[in-house]
Structure formats: structure tokens, C-alpha cells
Amino acid sequence: MSRYIMVIDTRRCVGCQDCVVACQTENNVPSGYCRDWITETASGEYPTVRLEIRSERCNHCDNPPCVHCCPTGASHVHERGGVVLVTPEKCIGCKACLASCPYDARFIHPKGYADKCTFCIHRVERGLDPACVSVCPTHCMHFGDAEDPLSGVSRLLATRPHHTLLPEAGTKPRIYYLT
Amino acid sequence: MNALSRRRFLRISASSVIAAGLGSRALGPLRAASATRAPSGDLQRIPTFCDLCFWKCGAVASVRDGQLWKIEGNPLDPLCRGRLCPRGTGGIGAHSDPDRLRAPLLRTHERGEEKWKEVTWEEAIDYIAEKMKRIAASHGPEAMALFSHGIGGTFLKHTLKAYGTPNIAAPSFAQCRGPRDVGFRLTFGEDVGSPERTDIAHAECLVLIGSHLGENMHNTQVQEFATAVGRGARLIVVDPRLSVAASKAHHYLPIKPGTDLALILAWMQVIVTEKRYDIDYVTRHGFGFDAFAAALAEYTPEWAYVETGIDPETIRATAREMARYRPATLVHPGRHVNWNGDDAQRSRAIALLNALLGSWGRKGGFYQPVTMDIPAYPYPPYPKAGKPKVDNPDHRYPFAHETLTTGIREATISGAPYPIKGWMVYATNLLQALPNEAETLRAIQALDLLVVVDVVPSEMAAWADVVLPESTYLERHDDLNPEYFREPFLALRQPVVEAPHDQKPNWWIARELAVKLGLGAFYPWKHIEEYLEHRVKAAGLDYATLKRDGILRGPPQPIYWADGVPAEFDTPSGKIEFYSSQLAKAGFDPVPRYTPPVSGPPGSFRLLFGRAPMHSFSRTHTNRLLSGLMDENVVWVNQMVATRAGLKSGDWVRLRNQDGALSNRIAVKATERIRPDCVYLVHGFGHKARGLRHAFGKGASDAGLITRYRTDPLMGGTAMNVNFVTLEPAEAV
Incomplete structure (x- = not known):
């Protein structure tokens, strides 16, 4: 059983937002919406400032509140890689999942269903990386199977310090940030 | 109509990178698809190369059922290695931009009123040709000038040279990289080039002086920067x-603006007095080292501390660190370097620092670019211009080796050394690119003819007599690109979709104009593909393969001295000129000397500007995909300064400069990421052209606040970081 994760190297990332545009074009995300975005956090006082730039998206949590709260089963865990997906035809647009997501990763598509990052499962099934990973000019993003100890992502997590977002929420997020 | 949740918008706007778009208009060629389904339909993948900036990355466009779907990097392209930057990825927004020019326009009211009538191409080109003939008859063909930026200008340059004018210029020299190229030429006898010959990928120590790689999104350099980091x-x-870039640095030096040369001189002083330079390299290749070393003596780190605010121990520590990793220490020459008026000398000091470290010609320093030999098309010879170029009379700027845009502007206003009566402007928004907008407008008012060829209705187009709508790079062929780079390759730009309206490619426009001017003999070919195929064949290459792959790569060649590249210098001494007799003879400092920067009125902040990764110049702000990433600029203000002024992030202000120029309203970004004595804007916003409907009035224009400039005495570059602003509260609206 595979378990897809993303490992993002904040040292290399420059926050250019190529990942955002690539997702929008690859997935025909409607204008004005995005499935991934850049967050910058700065701490300290000039000139001693620590800056972290992160490409963020759905965390495809191991313990996904959006799936637990979905009344129709539209939000579900895909058999491949444990990716969290939405079946638009089953979604009634009730927004329970939007409210439950601590990462604010979802939005209601103009067509009425909840939408978000799919880890580009349509690409992954064809042996490709997600669009954001494949486009990144800094090679800061890595996608792969955490169950495979020899995968690039497993080796990065084994050798580099990292953190996840809001671990205290108990969702067991699967996007890891190398620091 | 705001499609974003309030919650998300707040979170995003609180960060400095505004990650989500506010536009509510659906993009033309994009169709909603279900979340998880693989795209279907007839899919074509057509290679070309990008034009969102001048880097010319290889791209592959996916066209599904005749509609553009996405653009990705061409894996065969050595520049982008299969990965475009956000602008390249967002290139389809240029094709589908609802604000783009659609049909040729002829002015019907006063210049600048943006009132035109749509005309046919024949009427527009007849009008231009008639005016150009009259200008040639009354003043000579030299009275026409062409301003052109990018590879798309090739054929208009050809037509204008055939017409007989030598006055062809681009802002990329006097407003951008000129001082750097002059500084390096004076030292090594060669330019840094574009793409820069910087071997960032192999540098052990990288020094950036005001160069904000990552925000300045020159693809190869950013990729190599990330590799190095x-x-x-x-x-x-x-x-x-x-x-x-500074946030990733081991040493961040928060320098007082305008004092960089003091720091560079002190670094060299440390490296020379502590004998940490590459003695063998300097002895073998250097000229005038002793005079150079003597001239440095006064520039101690203690002296530099007073000027720069960087403490002497940090100056020493960073100088020693550079020396420790030499020759794989690269002191980056930068690109937009028109800052203070001492720019060519500062760039020369950067060249000299690299020379001390022995990085020129070495791995991890500056490599020797190589190219493919593609013969030029066999055109008839151009007529000899009757007069010398107008921009630099009596070689007043003796080291200007390219034409000065601002020199042409000055001649247009004064009529001296001879009158300039017509401007043709291709793909460059001079009103945002040149300093002092009022001077540009005065020059425009002296013209009998102003033609603008562009994709979008820029500020420059707003003042034109005739506006010619060009097809975007995705809809046209352009000249071949046999790039100067790490390895030889040839790239082809070819159309991937049709132009949506009555836009035409520049080659067609240039050819039609030449024919109307009676210069048809200069266009022996009828369609550009005849020209392209001729050149490719003449180089012994296969055009069909180039069309299929977009890129042809040549065999690798040595790029470092160690691999056989000869260490040769095209300088008067044939060596690296630590002391420049050329400069001494022309009355300039043979070794760079420091002069303090101009200071502003008390209580004012120096205005600094730079780039954002998703925009190019002032040309991409109506691209809905890219404006979705950054819709307007913000003014960076030091947190402490903002607090004292009662300002917080998101508050609206206007900037007023020392001459009273007032900006549009702009949101404050109160931040710990800037010194208290300056403010910073991303360049290119604050559009005044009403035709740029989506971008009109959004953000503030740095160009509008750059009323003053200092001219570099060596080469005529216009330094722009010499303006100062205060902040005034503005209505929230």
C-alpha cells in the first residue's frame, strides 16, 4: 500500500508561484481560485530576520477531517497513495469540509462542488509528478511514496530536519517542509 | 465578485507574496474540467520559445482541440531544462488577454487622449510609409529612430537600417545592464553577456550585490542559485x-543604499593587503596591479564602515571567505545596475574583485560562452548613413558602446546635433522604462510620427499616432536564437495557435513597411519560414528536425580556461586591466574611486525598486494568470518607521517625491525586511493607459517618481536610485 507525500525544501524555494500557475493551467482551476499558494512567515527584527517561504496546498491528511465530516461520501481517500479526493458528482456543496479543514485548502468551485489539490492523481497514475512539482524551477518540491524507504522523499525525511503545518490539529498532514 | 473567501484573502494578503487572484472573469481558452479526470481530446504538443521576458527559454505548448491548454519547459532546452518560470508557465494569459490590441489604430484626437479609429493594415502601413518618406525627404532618413526590445525587433531593425537610419536603441543598455558591460569590458575586454556567463551552478561562494535572484526570475540563474543553495x-x-536571496544568506550585509562601491573597495583592500588574492593569476594576466594596489590603500574596512554601515569585522570576514573559496567565488555582476551615477566604475570594481579572486575563465566563476555558427541571411548591403548616430555627439560618453535611448530622446527635444522627427517603438514601454516621464513626453511632442508596435496598449501606445497590434509569441515566428551559453544550441520560435483578431507578426509588419518604402529588395523572401529555412540549411542543419524539437543542440565545447579556452583579453594591454590607461586618457579614474551618494531632503526615504518573479517590466499586468498572482504592488516600509508614522500593513498611502510628483495610492507593507532609510516598490505598476483596463490605476509607478536621474559620465547610463519620497495618507476608497 503506497502512501504519497510531498516534501518541500524551504531552503531552495524562492516563492515565485510557478507552482500556483502550473496547477491552475494543468487543472483548469477557474480564474480567481487556486489549489496551492505561497505563504511567507518572517520573524525577528531587521536585519536579523528569519524568513520561511512555503508552497502550501491540501495536506492529504492521514486523519482527514474533511472526509470524516462529509455527509455524502464525496470526500474520500483514494485507494492509490491514500490521496484525499472529492467526487464532484457526489458533492452537494454543503461546505462542511471547508469548515473542518484547518489549512483552508478547499473552496467551492463555481460549478457548486468542493475543490482542492488532487496531488495531480491523473498525472501520477501516468507515472508523472504533480504539475507543481514538475514545473518548479528551484527543484524544491519532491513527491513520492513514504512507504518505500528508498524513495527520494523517504530519504529526505530521514536526513533533513523538517516540520509539518499545525501538527497540533491531529490531522497527520502529509506535506513536509525541510528547513 | 470576489471569488476568494474573505478568510483566504486576508491570510494571503498578510504575506508579502499575494498568492491568489481576484479576477472573476473566466479565461477564454480555459474550460472547467472535473477535479480528477485526465484531460481528453485531440492533444498537440508544439515546441517554441518563450517571450514573457528576454531569457528565451524553450517551451512546449499543449493545444487541446485547437485551444491552448498549458505551456511547459522544453526538456531539450539547456536554458530552462524543462522548467519554465511563472511567467512562462502563465504565457497562455498573454494569448487570451482581453485587453490586448486587436486591430491597427490611427489617432483621431490629440496625442495621449487614446482616441483612435480602427483602420486596415494597408491604411496603417501606407500612412506610416508616407510619413517616413516625407521625413527622409525633409531631414534625411537619420531623422527616424527605432526603439526596440527583444528578439522580435530583428526585422523592424532590418527595415529601418535599409531605410538608412543608424539611430536604433534599446533601454537595456542605458537603463539597465550598460554600466556592467562597460565596467567588465574595461577590465576583461569582454561583456558579461545575456544570459550572463555566470557559473552559479559551480560556485562555492556566491556574492550578490543588490541582485535579488529569485525575485528577479531569470530562469537559468534562479535554477543555478537554488542548486548552489x-x-x-x-x-x-x-x-x-x-x-x-538575502534570507538564504550566510552573511547578509544591510548596506546603506548607494555606498556599494565603498564596500567593494574595502573588500579588495583586505584581500590585497592580506595577500589573499590569486597571486599567480594576477601576475600572469594582470596589468597595472601595483598602481591599483596603491590606490586602494585608503579604503580600509574602518573607512568603509562610516560610509556603508557594515562593521569592519564583517567586511574582513566576508572578504576572507571570498578568498577562501577562490577561484570558485563568483561576485555576481548584477543586471539592472543604473543606481547612483557611479555605476560603470562600481561594475568595474566588481570585475576587479573577481579578477583578484581569479574567477574569470574559471569553473564556479565566469565561463566562456559558446554558440552555434548560423550564417546571416545574405541581404544586400545597407545604405551608408549620411550622419553619425545622434545619441552621443562628440563621444561625450566615450565608453558607450551601444546606442543611448536617452541620447536620442535629448536630440529629439533639442534638435541637436540634428533633428529626430519620427520614432518607431517596438515592444518597449519607454514611458515606464526611461527616467523622467516629462522629458519623454516633450520629445514625443516634437515628433512628426510616432508608431508603436506592441501586443498590449501600453502607456507608450497611448501617445502614438499609429498603433500596430502584434501577435503574441505563441502566434508567430521570430528570428532564430543561436544563444551564447554553456553549450551551443539553436532555438526556433513558431506559432502554436492563431492570433485571435487582426494581429500580425512583426516580420510581416516589417516586410510590408519595407515594400511600401520601396525597399522590397531587402526582403528577397516572402514568408519568414523561407528565411529561417535558408539560415538553418546554410548552417548544415535540418529545419524539419528543428520544427519538431524546437531545439537543436551542438556538440559540447570547452568553456573554462582549464579545458583549453585561451586566456585572452581584448583590452589595450591584452591583459586584465587593474589600472586602465583608457580611462586615464579619457580623464576618468584609472582605478575606481569612491564618491558618496546624493542624499535626500530630511525625513525622506530613498526610493528603490526591483522585480517580482511573475511580472516582466510593465508588460504583463493584464495577463490574467500573472496578475492573479500579483495584481498591484505594495510599498515596503520598515516596521519601526511605519509604527512611528502610525501606519500598518494594508494602510493606503501616496508617495510624493522631492520634486512634488505624487503616486497613485498604494498599500503599505510594514516589514522587518528593509532598512529605515529607504522604501521599495516592485517596478512597472501604476498604469495610466486606459486601454490596460485590468491594470489601470492599480499600484504605484516607480517611473512616475523617478523625475531625477544621474548620468554615468563614462557611458551615459541613467542612474535612477537618486529619488526620495515621503508618505502621505491616502483615502481607502
Whole structure:
């Protein structure tokens, strides 16, 4: 059983937002919406400032509140890689999942269903990386199977310090940030 | 109509990178698809190369059922290695931009009123040709000038040279990289080039002086920068603003703006007095080292501390670090370097520092670019211009080796040394690119003819007599690109979709104009593909393969001295000129000397500007995909300064400069990432052209606040970081 994760190297990332545009074009995300975005956090006082730039998206949590709260089963865990997906035809647009997501990763598509990052499962099934990973000019993003100890992502997590977002929420997020 | 949740918008706007778009208009060629389904339909993948900036990355466009779907990097392209930057990825927004020019326009009211009538191409080109003939008859063909930026200008340059004018210029020299190229020429006898010959990928120690790689999104350089950071290369960043690059640095030097030359001189002083330079390299290749070393004596780190605010121990430590990793220490020459008026000398000091470190010609320093030999098309010879170029009379700027835009502007206003009566402007928004907008407008008012060829209705187009709508790079062929780079390759630009309206490619426009001017003999070919195929064949290459792959790569060639590249210098001494007799003879400092920067009125902030990764100049702000990433600029204000002024992030202000020029309203970004004595804007916003409907009035224009400039005495570059602003509260609206 595979378990897809993303490992993002904040040292290399420059926050250019190529990942955002690539997702929008690859997935025909409607204008004005995005499935991934850049967050910058700065701490300290000039000139001693620590800056972290992160490409963020759905965390495809191991313990996904959006799936637990979905009344129709539209939000579900895909058999491949444990990716969290939405079946638009089953979604009634009730927004329970939007409210439950601590990462604010979802939005209601103009067509009425909840939408978000799919880890580009349509690409992954064809042996490709997600669009954001494949486009990144800094090679800061890595996608792969955490169950495979020899995968690039497993080796990065084994050798580099990292953190996840809001671990205290108990969702067991699967996007890891190398620091 | 705001499609974003309030919650998300707030979170995003609180960060400095505004990640989500506010536009509510659906993009033309994009169709909603279900979340998880693979795209279907007839899919074509057509290679070309990008035009969102001048880097010319290889791209592959996916066209599904005749509609553009996405653009990705061409894996065969050595520049982008299969990965475009956000602008390239967002290139389809240029094709589908609802604000783009659609049909030729002829002015019907006063210049600048943006009132035109749509005319046919024949009427427009007849009008231009008639005016150009009259200008040639009354004043000579030299009275026409062409301003052109990018590879798309090739054929208009050809037509204008055939017409007989030598006055062809681009802002990329006097407003951008000119001082750097002059400084390096004076030292090594050669330019840094574009793409820069910087071997960032192999640098052990990288020094950036005001160069904000990552925000300045020159693809190859950013890729190599990330590689260098990823493998732990030492990074020293000098900038009044804690740029993205600075946030990754081992040493961030928060320099007082305008004093960079003092720091560079002190670094060299340390490296020379402590004998940490590459003695063998300097002895073998250097000229005038002793005079150079003597001239440095006064520039101690203690002296530099007073000027720069960088403490002497940091200056020594960073100088020693550079020396430790030499020759794989790269002191980056930068690109937009028109800052203070001492720019060519500062660039020369950067060249000299690299020379001390022995990085020129060495791995991890500056490589020797190589190219493919593609013969030029066999055109008839151009007529000899009757007069010398107008921009630099009596070689007043003796080291200007390219034409000065601002020199042409000055001649247009004064009529001396001879009148300039017509401007043709291709793909460059001079009103945002040149300093002092009022001077540009005065020059425009002296013209009998102003033609603008562009994709979008820029500020420059707003003042034109005739506006010619060009097809975007995705809809046209352009000249071949046999790039100067690490390895030889040839790239082809070819259309991937049709132009949506009555837009035409520049080659067609240039050819039609030449024919109307009676210069048809200069266009022996009828369609550009005849020209392209001729050149490719003449080089012994296969055009069909180039069309299929977009890129043809040549065999690798040596790019470092160690691999056989000869260490040759096209300088008067044939060596690296630590002391420049050329400069001495022309009355300039043979070794760079420091002069303090101009200071502003009390209580004012120096205005600094730079780039954002998703925009190019002032040309991409109506691209809905890219404006979705950054819709307007913000003014960076030091947190403490903002607090004292009662300002917080998101508050609206206007900037007023020392001459009273007032900006549009702009949101404050109160931040710990900038010094208290300056403010910073991303360049190119604050559009005044009403035709740029989506971008009109959004953000503030740095160009509008750059009423003053200092001209570099060596080469005529216009330094722009010499303006000062205060902040005034503005209505929230």
C-alpha cells in the first residue's frame, strides 16, 4: 500500500508561484481560485530576520477531517497513495469540509462542488509528478511514496530536519517542509 | 465578485507574496474540467520559445482541440531544462488577454487622449510609409529612430537600417545592464553577456550585490542559485532590503543604499593587503596591479564602515571567505545596475574583485560562452548613413558602446546635433522604462510620427499616432536564437495557435513597411519560414528536425580556461586591466574611486525598486494568470518607521517625491525586511493607459517618481536610485 507525500525544501524555494500557475493551467482551476499558494512567515527584527517561504496546498491528511465530516461520501481517500479526493458528482456543496479543514485548502468551485489539490492523481497514475512539482524551477518540491524507504522523499525525511503545518490539529498532514 | 473567501484573502494578503487572484472573469481558452479526470481530446504538443521576458527559454505548448491548454519547459532546452518560470508557465494569459490590441489604430484626437479609429493594415502601413518618406525627404532618413526590445525587433531593425537610419536603441543598455558591460569590458575586454556567463551552478561562494535572484526570475540563474543553495555554497548578500536571496544568506550585509562601491573597495583592500588574492593569476594576466594596489590603500574596512554601515569585522570576514573559496567565488555582476551615477566604475570594481579572486575563465566563476555558427541571411548591403548616430555627439560618453535611448530622446527635444522627427517603438514601454516621464513626453511632442508596435496598449501606445497590434509569441515566428551559453544550441520560435483578431507578426509588419518604402529588395523572401529555412540549411542543419524539437543542440565545447579556452583579453594591454590607461586618457579614474551618494531632503526615504518573479517590466499586468498572482504592488516600509508614522500593513498611502510628483495610492507593507532609510516598490505598476483596463490605476509607478536621474559620465547610463519620497495618507476608497 503506497502512501504519497510531498516534501518541500524551504531552503531552495524562492516563492515565485510557478507552482500556483502550473496547477491552475494543468487543472483548469477557474480564474480567481487556486489549489496551492505561497505563504511567507518572517520573524525577528531587521536585519536579523528569519524568513520561511512555503508552497502550501491540501495536506492529504492521514486523519482527514474533511472526509470524516462529509455527509455524502464525496470526500474520500483514494485507494492509490491514500490521496484525499472529492467526487464532484457526489458533492452537494454543503461546505462542511471547508469548515473542518484547518489549512483552508478547499473552496467551492463555481460549478457548486468542493475543490482542492488532487496531488495531480491523473498525472501520477501516468507515472508523472504533480504539475507543481514538475514545473518548479528551484527543484524544491519532491513527491513520492513514504512507504518505500528508498524513495527520494523517504530519504529526505530521514536526513533533513523538517516540520509539518499545525501538527497540533491531529490531522497527520502529509506535506513536509525541510528547513 | 470576489471569488476568494474573505478568510483566504486576508491570510494571503498578510504575506508579502499575494498568492491568489481576484479576477472573476473566466479565461477564454480555459474550460472547467472535473477535479480528477485526465484531460481528453485531440492533444498537440508544439515546441517554441518563450517571450514573457528576454531569457528565451524553450517551451512546449499543449493545444487541446485547437485551444491552448498549458505551456511547459522544453526538456531539450539547456536554458530552462524543462522548467519554465511563472511567467512562462502563465504565457497562455498573454494569448487570451482581453485587453490586448486587436486591430491597427490611427489617432483621431490629440496625442495621449487614446482616441483612435480602427483602420486596415494597408491604411496603417501606407500612412506610416508616407510619413517616413516625407521625413527622409525633409531631414534625411537619420531623422527616424527605432526603439526596440527583444528578439522580435530583428526585422523592424532590418527595415529601418535599409531605410538608412543608424539611430536604433534599446533601454537595456542605458537603463539597465550598460554600466556592467562597460565596467567588465574595461577590465576583461569582454561583456558579461545575456544570459550572463555566470557559473552559479559551480560556485562555492556566491556574492550578490543588490541582485535579488529569485525575485528577479531569470530562469537559468534562479535554477543555478537554488542548486548552489541546495548544496550549501556560501552565500553573501548585500542589499538594503532583506530580499528572498538575502534570507538564504550566510552573511547578509544591510548596506546603506548607494555606498556599494565603498564596500567593494574595502573588500579588495583586505584581500590585497592580506595577500589573499590569486597571486599567480594576477601576475600572469594582470596589468597595472601595483598602481591599483596603491590606490586602494585608503579604503580600509574602518573607512568603509562610516560610509556603508557594515562593521569592519564583517567586511574582513566576508572578504576572507571570498578568498577562501577562490577561484570558485563568483561576485555576481548584477543586471539592472543604473543606481547612483557611479555605476560603470562600481561594475568595474566588481570585475576587479573577481579578477583578484581569479574567477574569470574559471569553473564556479565566469565561463566562456559558446554558440552555434548560423550564417546571416545574405541581404544586400545597407545604405551608408549620411550622419553619425545622434545619441552621443562628440563621444561625450566615450565608453558607450551601444546606442543611448536617452541620447536620442535629448536630440529629439533639442534638435541637436540634428533633428529626430519620427520614432518607431517596438515592444518597449519607454514611458515606464526611461527616467523622467516629462522629458519623454516633450520629445514625443516634437515628433512628426510616432508608431508603436506592441501586443498590449501600453502607456507608450497611448501617445502614438499609429498603433500596430502584434501577435503574441505563441502566434508567430521570430528570428532564430543561436544563444551564447554553456553549450551551443539553436532555438526556433513558431506559432502554436492563431492570433485571435487582426494581429500580425512583426516580420510581416516589417516586410510590408519595407515594400511600401520601396525597399522590397531587402526582403528577397516572402514568408519568414523561407528565411529561417535558408539560415538553418546554410548552417548544415535540418529545419524539419528543428520544427519538431524546437531545439537543436551542438556538440559540447570547452568553456573554462582549464579545458583549453585561451586566456585572452581584448583590452589595450591584452591583459586584465587593474589600472586602465583608457580611462586615464579619457580623464576618468584609472582605478575606481569612491564618491558618496546624493542624499535626500530630511525625513525622506530613498526610493528603490526591483522585480517580482511573475511580472516582466510593465508588460504583463493584464495577463490574467500573472496578475492573479500579483495584481498591484505594495510599498515596503520598515516596521519601526511605519509604527512611528502610525501606519500598518494594508494602510493606503501616496508617495510624493522631492520634486512634488505624487503616486497613485498604494498599500503599505510594514516589514522587518528593509532598512529605515529607504522604501521599495516592485517596478512597472501604476498604469495610466486606459486601454490596460485590468491594470489601470492599480499600484504605484516607480517611473512616475523617478523625475531625477544621474548620468554615468563614462557611458551615459541613467542612474535612477537618486529619488526620495515621503508618505502621505491616502483615502481607502
